Amino acid sequence: MQGHFHKAALAALAGSVSLVAQPWFATAAFAQAPIKIGFVTTMSGPEGVIGRDIADGFNLALKHIGPKMGGRDYQVVYGDDQVKPDVGRQVVDKMLESDKVQIMSGIIFSNVLLASVKPILDAGAFYISANAGPTAMAGKQCHPHFFGVAFQNDNNFEGLGQYLKDKGLKKIYFLAPNYPAGKDMAAGFKRFYKGEMAAEVFTAFGQLDYSAEIAQLRAAKPDAVVMFYPGGMGINFVKQYSQAGLMSQIPLFTGPGTVDQTTLPAIGEAALGMYIGAMWTEFGENPANKKFVADFEASYNRIPSQYAAMSYDTGRVINAAVEAVGGKIEDKAAFQKALENVKFDSVRGSFKFTPNHFPVQDYHLAQIEKDSKGRLVGAFRQTVLKDMGNAYGDDCKMPAP
Numbered sequence: 001m002q003g004h005f006h007k008a009a010l011a012a013l014a015g016s017v018s019l020v021a022q023p024w025f026a027t028a029a030f031a032q033a034p035i036k037i038g039f040v041t042t043m044s045g046p047e048g049v050i051g052r053d054i055a056d057g058f059n060l061a062l063k064h065i066g067p068k069m070g071g072r073d074y075q076v077v078y079g080d081d082q083v084k085p086d087v088g089r090q091v092v093d094k095m096l097e098s099d100k101v102q103i104m105s106g107i108i109f110s111n112v113l114l115a116s117v118k119p120i121l122d123a124g125a126f127y128i129s130a131n132a133g134p135t136a137m138a139g140k141q142c143h144p145h146f147f148g149v150a151f152q153n154d155n156n157f158e159g160l161g162q163y164l165k166d167k168g169l170k171k172i173y174f175l176a177p178n179y180p181a182g183k184d185m186a187a188g189f190k191r192f193y194k195g196e197m198a199a200e201v202f203t204a205f206g207q208l209d210y211s212a213e214i215a216q217l218r219a220a221k222p223d224a225v226v227m228f229y230p231g232g233m234g235i236n237f238v239k240q241y242s243q244a245g246l247m248s249q250i251p252l253f254t255g256p257g258t259v260d261q262t263t264l265p266a267i268g269e270a271a272l273g274m275y276i277g278a279m280w281t282e283f284g285e286n287p288a289n290k291k292f293v294a295d296f297e298a299s300y301n302r303i304p305s306q307y308a309a310m311s312y313d314t315g316r317v318i319n320a321a322v323e324a325v326g327g328k329i330e331d332k333a334a335f336q337k338a339l340e341n342v343k344f345d346s347v348r349g350s351f352k353f354t355p356n357h358f359p360v361q362d363y364h365l366a367q368i369e370k371d372s373k374g375r376l377v378g379a380f381r382q383t384v385l386k387d388m389g390n391a392y393g394d395d396c397k398m399p400a401p
Helices: 007-012 048-064 085-097 110-124 155-167 180-192 211-220 232-241 264-270 287-300 306-324 334-338
Strands: 035-041 072-080 102-104 125-131 146-150 172-177 196-203 224-227 253-254 275-278 360-370 378-390
Touching: 007 072, 007 306, 035 048, 035 085, 048 072, 048 287, 072 085, 085 110, 102 306, 110 125, 110 180, 125 306, 125 334, 146 275, 146 306, 155 224, 155 275, 155 360, 155 378, 172 180, 172 211, 196 211, 211 232, 232 253, 232 264, 264 378, 287 306, 334 360
Parallel strands: 035 072, 035 102, 102 125, 125 146, 172 196, 172 224, 224 253, 253 275
Antiparallel strands: 275 360, 360 378
């Protein structure tokens, strides 16, 4: 599989963007120093395929933006968290202390983000999340400098819960890894689904053999299975579910990140017929999305995933806010306000932040099928929820900047 995304591969990514830390020169005209952006993601191991897509989406945004933001040069420093919270924290600390980064992004997994985000925010830097959206950051740990561009973790599974409730399915079997995002997905699903939960199973993070779990869910005879397994975990689960002959017997539902363009090449036709709750699909008809998908395919010779799409939007959110303050991101109150009121053409269509700094957006249902070229894609089926925020606004007491 496409698992290992080595740091050396990053050398081919962005033309005008510096990919290694540059010395930080103090100047009299401080505002003219390059803006420093830290991009920490998963570049190695089985989940490195996700990191590749997130990095590629971000770098496509930078290619479209050009060499300056708000009239200023900018530099990007990349780091590999290896899907390990302690490693992520070490990489973040180095970027803050040695590279003097002012804006950070890229972390995929909520456990890594929660271990790393406090020093970022304590240092006065901004974190603009291209993926992870844990409950804590929407609620009690919300912060003026934290913005989630992709989603709050619960959201896509709220859409699945609403869809399965509307369809009248009475008994659901739920599985996910035992880490913050898995628990958030379960909470989101149950917030909208009101039938019987046959089981909620939380497996070890990184587990790759699901034969015991599949035997148990088969015996439970649910109306549908809902699961969340990103990266290599999802590849193995779907293959094993299909090999067990269950795909035609018990419908399988998941969210983006489990079955998408990062995993479909490895899963293959075993994924056909699966359903996905998503805030974005490859087939969005707005002009920004058409340009993004076409340019991504032209640049990387593959269809983008939602990871790439959200990272692309993240780069453009950062740029729009920097442009709004004329490049003067040292005025943190002004930069925060510019982010809160950001205006740009999202691949999702309209875009705005909630008061606790997460998106207001629609949630859809897609299904895996083959396109006219024989490629596996997530084909749009219907919009399930419109203009959705998140459930944690009342828990967020946004401190003063």
